[in-house]
Amino acid sequence: MALVQKHILIVEDESSIRDMVAFALRKAGMEAMHAADARAAQSVIGERVPDLILLDWMLPGMSGIDLARRLRKDDLTREVPIIMLTARGEETDRVSGLDAGVDDYVVKPFSTRELLARIRAVMRRTHGEDADGVVELGGLRVDSAAHRVFCGEQPVHIGPTEYRLLHFFMTHAERVYTRSQLLDHVWGGGVYVEERTVDVHIRRLRKTLEPLSKDALVQTVRGAGYRFSTSV
Amino acid sequence: MALVQKHILIVEDESSIRDMVAFALRKAGMEAMHAADARAAQSVIGERVPDLILLDWMLPGMSGIDLARRLRKDDLTREVPIIMLTARGEETDRVSGLDAGVDDYVVKPFSTRELLARIRAVMRRTHGEDADGVVELGGLRVDSAAHRVFCGEQPVHIGPTEYRLLHFFMTHAERVYTRSQLLDHVWGGGVYVEERTVDVHIRRLRKTLEPLSKDALVQTVRGAGYRFSTSV
DNA sequence: CGCCATTGTCATTCAGTCGTAACAAAACAC
DNA sequence: GTGTTTTGTTACGACTGAATGACAATGGCG
Numbered sequence: 001m002a003l004v005q006k007h008i009l010i011v012e013d014e015s016s017i018r019d020m021v022a023f024a025l026r027k028a029g030m031e032a033m034h035a036a037d038a039r040a041a042q043s044v045i046g047e048r049v050p051d052l053i054l055l056d057w058m059l060p061g062m063s064g065i066d067l068a069r070r071l072r073k074d075d076l077t078r079e080v081p082i083i084m085l086t087a088r089g090e091e092t093d094r095v096s097g098l099d100a101g102v103d104d105y106v107v108k109p110f111s112t113r114e115l116l117a118r119i120r121a122v123m124r125r126t127h128g129e130d131a132d133g134v135v136e137l138g139g140l141r142v143d144s145a146a147h148r149v150f151c152g153e154q155p156v157h158i159g160p161t162e163y164r165l166l167h168f169f170m171t172h173a174e175r176v177y178t179r180s181q182l183l184d185h186v187w188g189g190g191v192y193v194e195e196r197t198v199d200v201h202i203r204r205l206r207k208t209l210e211p212l213s214k215d216a217l218v219q220t221v222r223g224a225g226y227r228f229s230t231s232v
Numbered sequence: 233m234a235l236v237q238k239h240i241l242i243v244e245d246e247s248s249i250r251d252m253v254a255f256a257l258r259k260a261g262m263e264a265m266h267a268a269d270a271r272a273a274q275s276v277i278g279e280r281v282p283d284l285i286l287l288d289w290m291l292p293g294m295s296g297i298d299l300a301r302r303l304r305k306d307d308l309t310r311e312v313p314i315i316m317l318t319a320r321g322e323e324t325d326r327v328s329g330l331d332a333g334v335d336d337y338v339v340k341p342f343s344t345r346e347l348l349a350r351i352r353a354v355m356r357r358t359h360g361e362d363a364d365g366v367v368e369l370g371g372l373r374v375d376s377a378a379h380r381v382f383c384g385e386q387p388v389h390i391g392p393t394e395y396r397l398l399h400f401f402m403t404h405a406e407r408v409y410t411r412s413q414l415l416d417h418v419w420g421g422g423v424y425v426e427e428r429t430v431d432v433h434i435r436r437l438r439k440t441l442e443p444l445s446k447d448a449l450v451q452t453v454r455g456a457g458y459r460f461s462t463s464v
Numbered sequence: 465c466g467c468c469a470t471t472g473t474c475a476t477t478c479a480g481t482c483g484t485a486a487c488a489a490a491a492c493a494c
Numbered sequence: 495g496t497g498t499t500t501t502g503t504t505a506c507g508a509c510t511g512a513a514t515g516a517c518a519a520t521g522g523c524g
Contacts, residue, residue: 111334111335111336113335114335159469159470159471160470160471161470161471174375174377174378175377175378176377176378176379193471193472193473194472194473194474196472196473196474196512197471197472197473199511199512199513199514200471200472200473200513200514201471201472202512202513203512203513203514203515204470206513220511220512220513221379222391222392222480222481222510222511222512223392223481223510223511224379224392227378227379227380229378229380229387231385231387232387391480391481391482392480392481392482393481393482425482425483425484426483426484426485428483428484428485428501429482429483429484431501431502431503432482432483432484432502432503432504433482433483434501434502435501435502435503435504436481438502452500452501452502454490454491454492454500454501455492455499455500
């Protein structure tokens with residue numbers, strides 16, 4: 001966090017909030033980018049993919065949720081964590097937000113303290129991937145630059161979807177994700193795929209990890225979803 | 233909340249509001265301290281640092297905002313959550329308040345019910361269950377993000393219903409719940425299930441806690457129901 | 465074009481979990 | 495003490511959700 005300055009994009013139409021957040025972010029040693037609506041956001045993202053996006057729920061034109069969904073569809077932005085800014089009373093819509101693959105929520109009005117805490121929490125969670133794009137966890141190593149997986153020194157052959165799934169898991173370990181969330185994060189939002197398909201790819205992922213006896217890392221949480229965890 | 237009485241400081245110049253709030257707080261089992269202006273507030277805080285501060289926006293002399301800022305600077309009071317009381321129409325100024333690190337807002341006129349709800353929410357957030365929803369009690373840890381239970385570092389295998397039951401207990405400890413209440417809270421209202429079913433799940437919960445010798449946390453209150461308590 | 469890898473879906477099998485009833489044990493009232 | 499009420503415990507059938515394997519469709523590549 002201290003070494004590499006994180007870039008945060010704020011998508012918010014109210015300039016007062018935007019300025020406040022930008023000020024707080026800069027004071028916390030992050031680089032603040034901003035956009036007033038979805039269209040502007042997309043152009044900003046086009047120039048530089050931010051490390052995290054703060055997204056207002058209600059936006060003129062395309063809504064925050066729609067933008068989130070769109071971002072999840074794009075390979076370039078699929079992995080960028082999104083924190084939604086919602087007004088009080090909109091919390092009831094949480095479900096649809098989580099379904100869109102949003103990482104967290106902050107309800108307005110919020111303190112900059114809370115916002116920063118959430119940002120740090122999400123980044124910690126999403127962390128793992130260092131500068132070179134190498135994640136190492138539970139005896140596995142994913143090199144996203146080389147697009148390869150290693151177990152120790154031994155390279156592991158893995159299919160494209162299983163690779164993305166594993167990569168997502170390793171950068172979001174110790175947390176349950178529903179099938180729907182996995183579809184959003186790994187497949188990209190708005191894709192028309194059966195939820196049960198996730199099961200199959202979990203199976204395939206486990207099968208490739210089996211000969212390395214690393215299949216126990218992918219855990220089933222009955223009634224909830226799946227989890228990647230280093231503790232049995 | 234029930235064990236340790238929380239001290240709440242009300243900084244408000246209108247005595248009518250002050251009294252009403254103080255009355256509501258005491259009825260809710262909290263200790264109310266009060267001050268009419270910033271200077272008085274600081275002297276009260278000097279004697280005892282409260283667990284939460286209710287701060288009027290407009291105060292004679294130093295404004296609430298300034299006081300909040302000052303409290304945030306002091307190491308002793310930096311972590312004390314602050315809820316701002318604002319008159320309607322001042323909401324536009326929210327931004328500057330949020331920047332001062334205020335945790336929440338209540339707009340006058342407010343109901344004591346809403347105020348209490350906000351107080352509890354802020355306390356839950358800043359104190360016990362915060363950020364990702366980790367509850368720790370009696371040597372057990374429930375991580376709702378990971379959907380997991382730990383005893384120390386050791387993960388505990390637990391079924392879905394037992395998990396929900398334990399989670400409810402740990403977030404509502406030191407209090408008896410009837411079987412009917414447990415059914416409402418853990419099973420969800422409108423489900424028709426025999427009351428005695430609760431017994432069975434209590435049994436199952438105890439069984440999974442037994443090998444950790446944590447089963448004594450789940451206590452029977454004859455004629456009333458069950459209770460989760462850290463004291464034997 | 466034919467081959468192979470990969471993908472999504474389905475049907476089937478499997479395993480875990482649930483609620484209930486039945487009986488044993490404990491606590492209580494008298 | 496006895497009788498009654500309340501709770502503990504176990505076993506079991508029904509059910510749900512997950513694992514698995516097979517299959518057809520797709521698409522890249524030589």
